[in-house]
Amino acid sequence: MSGVRPTPVNPRYAATIAPPVMEARRWIDGVSFPEDRPLINLSQAAPVAPPPEPLRQAMAEALLTVPESHLYGPVLGLPVLRAELAIQWSTGYGGVIRPDQVAVTAGCNQAFTSTLSTLAGAGDAVILPTPWYFNHKMWLDMEGVEAKLLPTGDDLLPNPEEAETLICDRTRAIILVSPNNPGGVEYPAALLRAFYDLAKRHGLALILDETYRDFHSQTGAPHDLFTDPDWDETLIHLYSFSKAYRLTGHRVGAVMASPTRLIEVEKFLDTVAICPPQIGQIGALWGMRHLGDWLAGERLEILRRRDALVSGFQRLPGWQLLGCGAYFAYAKHPFSQPSDQVAQRLVHDAGILVLPGTMFGPAKDQGGNGQAEATLRIAFANADAEGLSDVVDRLAQLST
Structure with missing residues (x-):
């Protein structure tokens, strides 16, 4: 209704960025990925597999038999x-x-x-x-x-x-x-x-x-x-x-x-x-x-994936891994565009979804040192060694 005053919004909330992972997901809305090059989503550090079955069984049993739960x-x-x-x-x-x-x-x-x-x-x-x-x-x-x-x-x-x-x-x-x-x-x-x-x-x-x-x-x-x-x-x-x-x-x-x-x-x-x-x-x-032994095995698998990505980046000219461990790699890209544009380009040109450094630090016009525009975060724990090899291959095919 015209003339109706809108309800107020806390100005600090209005000035806060939108949730980055949700923002990145909007980049893939309406984008078609060919069967031979499906989307590789490395935007969020979250396990995609469910908990081990014995753990799920213990939770289900509690749900059914422990009233106070x-x-x-x-x-x-x-x-x-x-x-x-x-x-x-x-x-x-x-x-x-x-x-x-x-x-x-x-x-x-x-x-x-x-x-x-x-x-x-x-x-x-x-x-x-x-x-x-x-x-x-x-x-x-x-x-x-x-x-x-x-x-x-x-x-x-x-x-x-x-x-x-x-x-x-x-x-x-x-x-x-x-x-x-x-x-x-x-x-x-x-x-x-x-x-x-x-x-x-x-x-x-x-x-x-x-x-x-x-x-x-x-x-x-x-x-x-x-x-x-x-x-x-x-x-x-x-x-x-x-x-x-x-x-x-x-x-x-x-x-x-x-x-x-x-x-x-x-x-x-x-x-x-x-x-x-x-x-x-x-x-x-x-x-x-x-699950102590199981978790120890999970750790070793993450370390194997880290090593696979480190090895793969050694054959990527122009790229530089600044950090790689736990669930994440943080990499300098070789492109002239800022990282937010590069990340969106990767969706269309490589079928890869990652987050730009501009979501993790101030831009130059906000007093930053240029690191934000030059970097990308790769949540590598969401892909196995074969998938990470595919990531490296796709990045290698991109022109600077």
């Missing part, structure tokens, strides 16, 4: 799952994590949003390396929290000394992801320790997202931060069950932080979701207790 559960998660996480993380990291330092969330994104909300509000600031994980940046933008961007070079590793220059009286936290999304790089233990010491020295939180820890190329603990008896005064650890046990649709993640912090996190969780999904938690617990 249909009810609201504890806001911070099932006590038995919190306790199992505390036990296994204490063993794996060589530190002491108590159940009251663990909360279960409806996915790792909720683990991030809930903890960040207890730390910072509109007008506050956090330090965020680029390339960033886009949902982290989106949440900061929607909440009005300034992201003080920490550029990285071709090694994709953030520099603690440069980070220290960004700290001001509004800074509340440093955010790291390792193994990194989107870069695939694994932050060395010494680098994580340096950032931990920096955060501790300035009274900041270090939010460390380790969603992809199960696919680290090194065995053993990726860092020693949990060995500090007062780790929870500085470190906030985030985890996801989505990749480890293929539980993406069941939304199960975790936060490890101080009990005082989790009291505040509980307020967020109760307001947003009331409790994490019960069946997903039951599946996560069963997986932790019974």
Whole structure:
């Protein structure tokens, strides 16, 4: 009806980018792919296969025989799952994590949003390396929290000394992801320790997202931060069950932080979701207790796919892998066009869907260093070695 005033939209939401994976999917709407060159979708880091059958059977049995699985559960998660996480993380990291330092969330994104909300509000600031994980940046933008961007070079590793220059009286936290999304790089233990010491020295939180820890190329603990008896005064650890046990649709993640912090996190969780999904938690617990060998095999398969892609890129002139690990490769392309145009060109010219670096960092006209326009993220874990060989072949056929 003309003359009717539209309902308002929060201007911070209006200024936030659209969900990148959904945006990329629109690029393939109406596009036909020939039978001999079907679409290879490497845009999203999500397992496409269901969980192992024994895990599905355990979840189905709970659905049928455990009446309380249909009810609201504890806001911070099932006590038995919190306790199992505390036990296994204490063993794996060589530190002491108590159940009251663990909360279960409806996915790792909720683990991030809930903890960040207890730390910072509109007008506050956090330090965020680029390339960033886009949902982290989106949440900061929607909440009005300034992201003080920490550029990285071709090694994709953030520099603690440069980070220290960004700290001001509004800074509340440093955010790291390792193994990194989107870069695939694994932050060395010494680098994580340096950032931990920096955060501790300035009274900041270090939010460390380790969603992809199960696919680290090194065995053993990726860092020693949990060995500090007062780790929870500085470190906030985030985890996801989505990749480890293929539980993406069941939304199960975790936060490890101080009990005082989790009291505040509980307020967020109760307001947003009331409790994490019960069946997903039951599946996560069963997986932790019974699928250690299976998960070890999954890790080796991901490492084989990583090696296949690294080998393949060695025969691609003009391309450069900046990082490759866990679920992701981050590559410099050889084309003169910016990465958002290159990514859309790949759909039509190669039948490949990847995400452009412009979804993970600032463009030059936004103060970026040009890395965003020059790079692409490849979610290689979604293709087997044969499929990745096909990816390389298709890229090799493109003209610069």
